[in-house]
Amino acid sequence: MSGSGYYASPPALPPARPVRRGRRRLFFVAMLLLTLVACDVLARGYLMLVLPYGSLETLIERQQSAATGAAVSEGASEVIHPYLGWVHNPQLSRAEEMDGREVQTNSLGFRDDGEAVRRRSADVFLLGICGGSVAWNFSWEAESTLRQLLSALPQLQGRRLQIVRLALPGYKQPQQLMALNYVLSLGGEFDAVLNIDGFNDGALSILENARQKTSIAYPRSWHARSLVMTDPRISAEAWRLLTLRAERQQLGRRALQSPLRWLALYQLWWHLRDEASRAELSRLGMQISQSNSGSFLHHGPLPEKESTEEQAVAAAELWIRSSQQMQAVCRGLGIPYLHVLQPNQYVPDSKPFTEYELERCLADGQELQSVTSAAYAELRAAGARAKDRGLAFSDQTGVFSGVTDTLYVDPWCHFNRLGNELLAKAVAGELAKVLAEQR
Template sequence: MLSTIPKQKRSWRRLAIRVIVVLMFTLVTAEIALHVGYAFYRPDLNFSALIDLQHNVIHNESPDRRAARTSVLHPYVGLVIDPTLNSKSNAYGFWQIDGPLLKRSSNTVIVGITGGSVARDLCTFSAETLRNELSRRLPDKEIRIVCLAQEGFREPQLAMTLAYFQTLGAEFDVVLSLSGFNEAVLHPAESRGDALWIGYPRDWDFRLRDTEDIELNRMILEGQTAQVQRKVWAARAYRLRQIPLLSLHGTWAAIDSVYRERADKVTARLIASRDRLVNRYANVGPGTRYESAELRRNAQCEMWCAGARQLHRLSRFKDAKFLLCLQPNLHDGAGKPLTTKEREILRTGSIYREWVIQNYAYFADAGAALRSEGIAFYDLRRLYDGVSSTVYRDECCHFSKAGNDLLAEHIAELISGEVSPRESRP
């Protein structure tokens, strides 16, 4: 029986089928290539990780220190996360775990963790590891953890934060300062000489962006526009998260990298243009000048020690234990066998390395001297010696999930040694 379909229609149908077959073949080939490529070159990046990245961009919750985490000025502690833009922070702008305004009782141990982004990451990634380890060591206690840390925090912000929360009514059994890197390294690496006072928060001169400089305002707008576009594209891709195609979400990752790089370049140009910011007291603080980098380091170290003394006094006055821990760092980790990934991180170079090498040992010695004043100081620089797995995740100071878990386990051991399980609270 002869077909009643006209030849022209049959040819169009065959063409459509061929196009569909070619597209399907291309899609399958692309999926296979992407799976193989990610497996070999980016094993940490899979479909689930891409969806998480989209969510983080939308909600400004990326743990990466370069992310445009939305922070706002705070009248007492400098800067906090804007809780209206980050669902994982509490009403006070700190990462939410427990509380944060808790009262002590006979069956609880409340641990407050202060410091910079490393302390914040300990709360973010390994709070449950710390809780479980402490519960195992102190089985008759309920462990509560309160995050008092923020990215970039350094003394005197740590002492100011504890005083602020205590004034609001928060009580603690243990206060832990996981710090030292920001005080020893951030200022000399990121601020030029004495342009910004060492006692002001990180990038404070840069944070006060009220300026009449047209070019600076244009750069600020350009950077903000790039971040808005990142959120727009992430939201579009996230709506398609039920479609498990790497080619689809990998395309989003490529687009996101363009806008992220654009925002990073704007940030670099803004940092290079610091001199054009209004050189006011509100921006840069007291015009203290140091004759050498060594004298500036000594002043920074003394501020770290003074902050530790104040944390110790504030804790002791409220009958809490205080622990000061100098955090480990990749550039000071001579005893750790480096993995391939960690060697690659070192090869990329770092603006922080020279300052870790120059300043870290001095801070360790100063911390050890605080023991004579009754301060429980622990030098954690050798914590990862002999650990063969990857624990460092970037060229700055941050750890992988495995690194944070090891840190949490060790800190649990230190805390349990300071807190007697027989102690009771009235």
């Protein structure tokens, strides 16, 4: 064979082992999972930076609120009321804790731990408290102080003080007057009524109503609160507003039902979508509000006064007339009434400020300070004149004048528990005088 010139071909190599497709797929899936895990970790880290409490539960709570409709827009838990302007919606408002008690929204829309319509009894002294946020905070944080100081009065012997809260944050006259009349018309009874107000009635009537061409007599920022009511002239814009709210609600419902809801990456996607919708709602709301500048539906009769001074006088006159009407109604029913002008940091020389108050409780701009100062000057003067004519009125703007502790908590008008307790001591003394006069 070797001499024949024939050379045998080398043996064939074994065929290359094919890479299994299954391994490629497994590798692809593994890399995809690793990428998803990495992205989820990054999303979680981002959310922990931007969320108030740094947890996915915060977003889930927001989704639940959006799904129910309670948070599809600012003030969604409020409802337009035929007599009071607006109240809270008991079907949407969440419970909150105040002074160790769970506070619900009662059947009339007031934030209280009981119903607004109650009857007098031999063992309970019913004290109605009217006003805005200061009065509402006072009704909780000063309750024990009031109970202690008033317990020695003859009218409270053998009786337990029970507060009926007709105050709601944002209320201004004549809402206090209307709330009192409304509850009385439904059969509510009181042993005394305390009205604590001033800032909303003066400063906000100017800044949030008159400056926006909204009637001073209308509820605070009525042009914004009434956007849910459609002016036929701008039906297209109103339809878009309602559509955006519906989209936010649907997005919240889908997020709660999604099997991916526990992934931070999915929650980040929802958060960015929801924030975009909120921004669009805000932009559209501003656009509609500007389009409604001459709408009677949203602004009421146009303010006739142009200057801050004239507006302050008009606001003070409305405020004091409303209080006189409250006293007249109470007097006709034999109910002692006391009107208290709440303290405010922009009243000159009303308190020595601490470093905290100087840094955090005074507005940077001058407009809030100047308008509030002008409004309070008129409120104090109107109150003094009405007191001379028989109104049970107490000017408490100087109640903190000798207090060097920190009392105010924000640049508006709110103070802490100590401030409420100090105000309660002063108010209890004034209320005792009113009760003594009507024995």
